Amino acid sequence: MNATVERPMSRLFTYLKNYKGDVAFASINAVLNKLFDLMPPFLTAWLIDSVSGNIPYWINSGMGMDTARDAVIFLGILTAAIFLFESFFEWLFQRGFLRLAQNVQHDLRVATYDKLQHREIAFFETERTGNLMSILNDDINQLERFLNTGFYEILHLITLFIFATVSLFWVSPELAWIGLIPIPLILIGSIFYQRLISPYYQNIRQTVGALSSRLENNISGIMVIKSFTAEKFEKERVEEMSDKYRIANFKAIRYNSLYVPLIRILITIGFVSVLMLGSFMILNGTGGLTLGVLAFFSMMIQRLLWPVTRIGRIFDEFERAKAAARRVFGIMDGKPMINDGREKIEKVEGRISFEQVGFKYSNGQSVLNRIDLNIEPGMSVGIAGTTGAGKTTLVKLLLRLYDIDTGRILLDGVDIRNISLYQLRKKMALVSQDVYMFHGTIKENIAYGMESKTLEEVREAAKMAELDEFVMSLKEGYDSIIGERGIKLSGGQRQRLSIARALLKNAPILILDEATSAVDTETERSIQRNLEKLIRGRTALIIAHRLSTIRNADQIVVLDQGGIGEKGTHVSLLEKNGIYADLWKIQLGEIV
Numbered sequence: 001m002n003a004t005v006e007r008p009m010s011r012l013f014t015y016l017k018n019y020k021g022d023v024a025f026a027s028i029n030a031v032l033n034k035l036f037d038l039m040p041p042f043l044t045a046w047l048i049d050s051v052s053g054n055i056p057y058w059i060n061s062g063m064g065m066d067t068a069r070d071a072v073i074f075l076g077i078l079t080a081a082i083f084l085f086e087s088f089f090e091w092l093f094q095r096g097f098l099r100l101a102q103n104v105q106h107d108l109r110v111a112t113y114d115k116l117q118h119r120e121i122a123f124f125e126t127e128r129t130g131n132l133m134s135i136l137n138d139d140i141n142q143l144e145r146f147l148n149t150g151f152y153e154i155l156h157l158i159t160l161f162i163f164a165t166v167s168l169f170w171v172s173p174e175l176a177w178i179g180l181i182p183i184p185l186i187l188i189g190s191i192f193y194q195r196l197i198s199p200y201y202q203n204i205r206q207t208v209g210a211l212s213s214r215l216e217n218n219i220s221g222i223m224v225i226k227s228f229t230a231e232k233f234e235k236e237r238v239e240e241m242s243d244k245y246r247i248a249n250f251k252a253i254r255y256n257s258l259y260v261p262l263i264r265i266l267i268t269i270g271f272v273s274v275l276m277l278g279s280f281m282i283l284n285g286t287g288g289l290t291l292g293v294l295a296f297f298s299m300m301i302q303r304l305l306w307p308v309t310r311i312g313r314i315f316d317e318f319e320r321a322k323a324a325a326r327r328v329f330g331i332m333d334g335k336p337m338i339n340d341g342r343e344k345i346e347k348v349e350g351r352i353s354f355e356q357v358g359f360k361y362s363n364g365q366s367v368l369n370r371i372d373l374n375i376e377p378g379m380s381v382g383i384a385g386t387t388g389a390g391k392t393t394l395v396k397l398l399l400r401l402y403d404i405d406t407g408r409i410l411l412d413g414v415d416i417r418n419i420s421l422y423q424l425r426k427k428m429a430l431v432s433q434d435v436y437m438f439h440g441t442i443k444e445n446i447a448y449g450m451e452s453k454t455l456e457e458v459r460e461a462a463k464m465a466e467l468d469e470f471v472m473s474l475k476e477g478y479d480s481i482i483g484e485r486g487i488k489l490s491g492g493q494r495q496r497l498s499i500a501r502a503l504l505k506n507a508p509i510l511i512l513d514e515a516t517s518a519v520d521t522e523t524e525r526s527i528q529r530n531l532e533k534l535i536r537g538r539t540a541l542i543i544a545h546r547l548s549t550i551r552n553a554d555q556i557v558v559l560d561q562g563g564i565g566e567k568g569t570h571v572s573l574l575e576k577n578g579i580y581a582d583l584w585k586i587q588l589g590e591i592v
Contacts, residue, residue, distance in 0.1 A: 025092075026097045030152040030159075033092075034160060038163055047292075049291070056071075097149075101148045112140065119334065120337045120403075121401045130214065132331075133213075134209040139325075143325060146318070153314050157307060157310070164304040168304075182270040189266075196255055204245070204248045204320075205320075205326075207244050218234050256316055270305055271302060342418070342420065343418045345423050355372060358404065375555075376539075378539060380552075380553045382551075383542065384543075429509070431513060435494045435498045437489070439481070439485075449505075459478070462500045465503060508538055512543065558583075565579050566579055
C-alpha cells in the first residue's frame with residue numbers, strides 16, 4: 001500500500017530544495033576545502049625547484065624573489081596560510097553538513113510520522129509495526145549518515161577529479177594521459193559494482209524491517225511468551241530472522257570486500273607508469289620536466305587515484321541511502337484511501353442517519369448490508385448482536401476509520417465524507433474495547449489531547465467513571481505512572497480510565513464500544529447506575545455484549561447477518577421473543 005518510488009535519490013535531492021541555503025553554504029565550503037587540500041603537490045614542486053635553483057617564474061618575477069632562501073621562506077609562509085584556510089573551510093563544511101543532516105532527519109522523520117498518522121486503519125492492518133518503526137528510525141538514520149559524510153565525499157571527489165585533471169594536463173599532457181588511464185576502467189567498474197550491489201541493499205533494508213517487527217512483537221507479547229513457556233521457540237524465530245539479516249549482509253560484503261583490492265591494482269599500474277615515464281624523461285632531458293614537476297605528478301596522481309578507491313565505499317553508502325530513501329518516500333508519497341472532507345462543523349446536534357449502508361473488508365468479507373438507522377439528538381441507542389455481526393464495524397464507519405462501500409452516513413444532515421476528519425472526530429468520544437494507555441501519569445492519560453484541562457476537571461470525569469477512589473488511594477495520586485500500555489493497571493482500571501478520558505472530552509456524541517467488558521460486576525453496576533448521567537445531553541451509541549448495559553437505552557438495534565434483525569426497546573424486544581430475547585435468556589442462563 002506504499003507508493004512505488006522509481007528514483008528515490010532524486011526524491012531526496014528534491015526534498016533538499018527546502019534547505020537550499022544550508023546545502024549551498026556547506027557545499028561551497030566543501031569545495032573550497034578540497035581546493036586548498038590539493039595545494040601540497042604544487043607547494044612541494046615549487047619548493048623542490050626553488051631549492052635546486054630553478055625558482056618558479058611566478059615567484060621569481062611575479063613576487064620579486066630571486067634567491068632560493070627568499071623563495072623557501074615565502075613558500076613556508078604560503079604553506080602555513082593554505083593549511084589554515086584548509087582547516088577553516090573544513091570546520092565550516094563539516095559543521096554545515098552535520099547541521100543539515102540533523103535538520104533533514106528531524107523534519108523527514110516528523111513528516112513521515114505525520115503521513116502515517118493520516119493513513120487509514122486498513123493500511124496498518126497490512127503493514128507490520130516493526131517494519132514501520134524500522135523506516136522511521138533505521139532508514140531515516142541511514143539518510144542522515146549519507147548527508148553527514150556521503151554527500152560531501154561526492155563533492156570532494158568531483159572537485160578532485162576536475163581540478164587534478166586540469167592541473168595535470170596543464171603541467172604535462174603526456175604524463176597526464178598515462179596517469180589517467182585507470183580512471184575510465186575504475187568508473188566502469190564502479191558503475192557495474194553499483195548495479196550489482198543495489199539489489200542486495202534493498203534486501204538488507206527488507207530483512208532489517210522484518211527483524212524489527214519480530215523483536216517488537218515479542219517484546220510486546222512477553223507475558224504470553226512466558227505464560228506459554230515459548231522462550232525457546234521465540235528465540236529460534238528471532239535467531240532465524242537475525243540470520244537472514246546476517247546472510248543478506250554477507251552477500252553484500254562478498255562484493256564490497258572484493259572491490260577495493262581490484263581497484264588498487266589499476267591504481268598501482270597508473271602510478272608506477274607515471275613515475276617510470278617521468279623519470280626517463282628527466283634522464284633523457286625530454287619534455288622539459290624538472291624534479292619538482294615529477295614530484296608534483298607523483299603526488300597529484302596519488303591524490304587523484306587513491307581517493308578513487310573510496311568510490312566503492314561512496315557507492316556503498318549511496319546504495320544504502322537509496323534503499324532507505326525508497327522506503328521513506330514510499331510512505332511520504334503514499335495516498336490515503338480515505339479523502340479528507342472540507343466542510344467544517346461548529347455546533348453538532350447529534351442527529352445520525354445510516355442510509356442503505358453497505359461495507360465489506362479488503363479480504364472480500366461482507367459485514368454490513370443495506371443498514372438503515374436514524375438516531376435523534378440526545379438519544380441513546382444500544383447495539384447488540386452475536387460476535388462478528390458488525391457492531392464495532394458500524395462505529396468505525398461512523399468515525400470514518402473506514403469508508404462505506406454503498407449508501408451514506410449523515411451527521412446533522414451532512415454526509416460525513418464531506419466533513420473534515422478532524423472536525424468529525426472532534427465531535428465524538430470513543431471508549432473502545434481495546435483500551436490503549438500511553439506511558440505517563442494517570443492525569444496525562446485521562447487528559448490525553450486535552451492538556452489544558454485542570455486537575456479538578458480530570459477528577460470530575462474520573463469520579464463519573466468510578467475511578468477517582470482508586471486513584472486517590474495511590475501514593476502519587478493522579479501523578480502516578482501507569483507504565484507502558486498501562487501495565488501497572490488492571491483491565492478494569494484501564495477501562496474506567498478510558499471512560500473518564502471520553503467523558504472529559506465532553507463531545508456531543510459518545511460511543512461506548514464494550515465499555516464495561518473488562519470491569520468487574522460491581523463496577524459495571526456502578527457505571528450502569530451512572531450511565532444516565534454519563535450520556536445526558538449527548539447522543540450515545542452503546543455497543544454491548546452484556547445486554548444489561550443497554551437495557552435502559554431509548555432504542556436497541558440487533559444486528560444479524562449483515563443487517564438489522566430487530567429494533568425496539570428492551571421490553572418490546574423481549575415480547576417479540578426473537579434474536580434479542582434468545583441472547584437475553586442465554587445471559588440469564590436460561591438457555592445453555
